[in-house]
Amino acid sequence: MSRIIYADHAATTALSPAALEAMTPYLTQQYGNPSSLYRFGQQAKAGLEDARTRIAACLGAEADEVYFTSGGTEADNWAIRGVLEAQAKKGNHVITSAIEHHAVLHTLDALARQGLCQVTQVGVDAQGRVNPEEVRAALRPDTVLISIMAANNEIGTIEPVAEIGAIARQAGVLFHTDAVQAVGHIPVQVNDWKVDLLSLSGHKFHGPRGIGALYVRKPLRLPPLIFGGGQEKGRRSGTEYVAGAVGMAAALQEAVGQMETEGRRLSALRDRLIDGILSQVPRSSLTGPRENRLPGTASFVFACVEGESILLRLDSRGVCASSGSACSSASLDPSHVLLSIGLPHEVAHGSLRLSLGRETTAEDVDDLLTIIPEVVAGLRAMSPLWCEN
Numbered sequence: 001m002s003r004i005i006y007a008d009h010a011a012t013t014a015l016s017p018a019a020l021e022a023m024t025p026y027l028t029q030q031y032g033n034p035s036s037l038y039r040f041g042q043q044a045k046a047g048l049e050d051a052r053t054r055i056a057a058c059l060g061a062e063a064d065e066v067y068f069t070s071g072g073t074e075a076d077n078w079a080i081r082g083v084l085e086a087q088a089k090k091g092n093h094v095i096t097s098a099i100e101h102h103a104v105l106h107t108l109d110a111l112a113r114q115g116l117c118q119v120t121q122v123g124v125d126a127q128g129r130v131n132p133e134e135v136r137a138a139l140r141p142d143t144v145l146i147s148i149m150a151a152n153n154e155i156g157t158i159e160p161v162a163e164i165g166a167i168a169r170q171a172g173v174l175f176h177t178d179a180v181q182a183v184g185h186i187p188v189q190v191n192d193w194k195v196d197l198l199s200l201s202g203h204k205f206h207g208p209r210g211i212g213a214l215y216v217r218k219p220l221r222l223p224p225l226i227f228g229g230g231q232e233k234g235r236r237s238g239t240e241y242v243a244g245a246v247g248m249a250a251a252l253q254e255a256v257g258q259m260e261t262e263g264r265r266l267s268a269l270r271d272r273l274i275d276g277i278l279s280q281v282p283r284s285s286l287t288g289p290r291e292n293r294l295p296g297t298a299s300f301v302f303a304c305v306e307g308e309s310i311l312l313r314l315d316s317r318g319v320c321a322s323s324g325s326a327c328s329s330a331s332l333d334p335s336h337v338l339l340s341i342g343l344p345h346e347v348a349h350g351s352l353r354l355s356l357g358r359e360t361t362a363e364d365v366d367d368l369l370t371i372i373p374e375v376v377a378g379l380r381a382m383s384p385l386w387c388e389n
């Protein structure tokens with residue numbers, strides 16, 4: 001195997017050199033505990049607060065609206081559980097979409113099983129887009145939360161969050177968006193989107209793993225999900241991961257700074273990849289829309305092949321890719337996202353997500369366009385089900 005082609009940036013990304021450089025002092029010299037009163041601890045605290053201010057600025061938020069978490073999963077769990085607890089007097093109805101990440105869907109399932117919430121899942125169209133009018137129609141007097149993702153992790157669809165935010169605001173219902181795949185990749189401004197809560201995760205934009213944040217619009221105060229020493233103004237206990245916060249801030253500023261040029265470069269590579277796959281692989285289709293998709297994400301289904309078999313063959317040729325989301329690719333069930341866009345089970349099994357990113361070169365795309373048609377043809381040659389049309 002000569003070289004690796006990393007085409008799984010939606011799963012995770014490499015720590016950027018700028019983020020590593022920003023983190024290093026907090027891992028080596030300035031390792032004080034930000035809760036300690038002596039100067040050494042307060043220097044770490046200053047680093048943490050500076051990171052908070054810089055992250056808030058990237059989102060058009062205020063520093064005291066940003067709470068650090070262990071990642072996107074915790075931020076999603078906290079947003080949902082926190083709102084349900086805070087608004088228990090008003091009701092417990094939540095509107096979400098059928099294509100959310102499992103951090104949202106499984107949290108809601110668990111709460112519904114305990115009788116702690118009632119959930120309406122709005123469907124999506126064949127491109128994975130939520131219709132804001134369906135969200136409006138699902139509103140009830142006891143609705144306390146709308147949770148709709150900003151961009152889908154499997155098929156890259158960008159959702160109409162600003163329109164949904166306007167509906168939520170008009171109805172006086174809190175709006176949470178899981179923006180884990182959006183932040184650092186497309187413009188995210190909390191006021192333009194009228195969101196009250198927004199989840200993000202450092203490792204999706206070349207920051208470190210194990211750090212994320214939840215934006216909580218003032219004056220909303222969420223009850224804690226995690227109890228302990230009272231860090232994060234008593235809202236999220238646990239000794240702060242200062243180096244992580246500092247690294248995430250550096251990575252986000254870098255990603256936002258190069259978003260326009262990098263977005264254009266990646267969209268061009270992505271479109272060349274999509275056109276090439278669709279023209280070279282018979283009975284292949286794009287999942288998600290042509291326009292309005294994340295700049296780096298190209299996702300497909302191929303008739304008469306299993307996504308897992310494609311992944312294994314691609315791995316043997318040095319290609320890192322995914323079928324559906326990284327988190328669920330261990331399971332053999334077809335992706336809930338692909339079923340929700342109307343694909344039959346047998347088609348949804350043949351999925352492949354290629355997510356390009358900062359390291360991706362034009363040569364990588366050339367190689368993907370050689371390797372993928374060969375791999376799919378090789379698997380189909382062994383399949384009794386395969387026929388050209």
Ligand code: PLP
Nearest residue numbers: 071072073101103153180181201
């Ligand atoms: N939400 C979305 C849309 C994601 O894609 C992911 C990760 O793949 C998560 C949430 C979970 O984030 P984390 O890995 O930081 O827990």
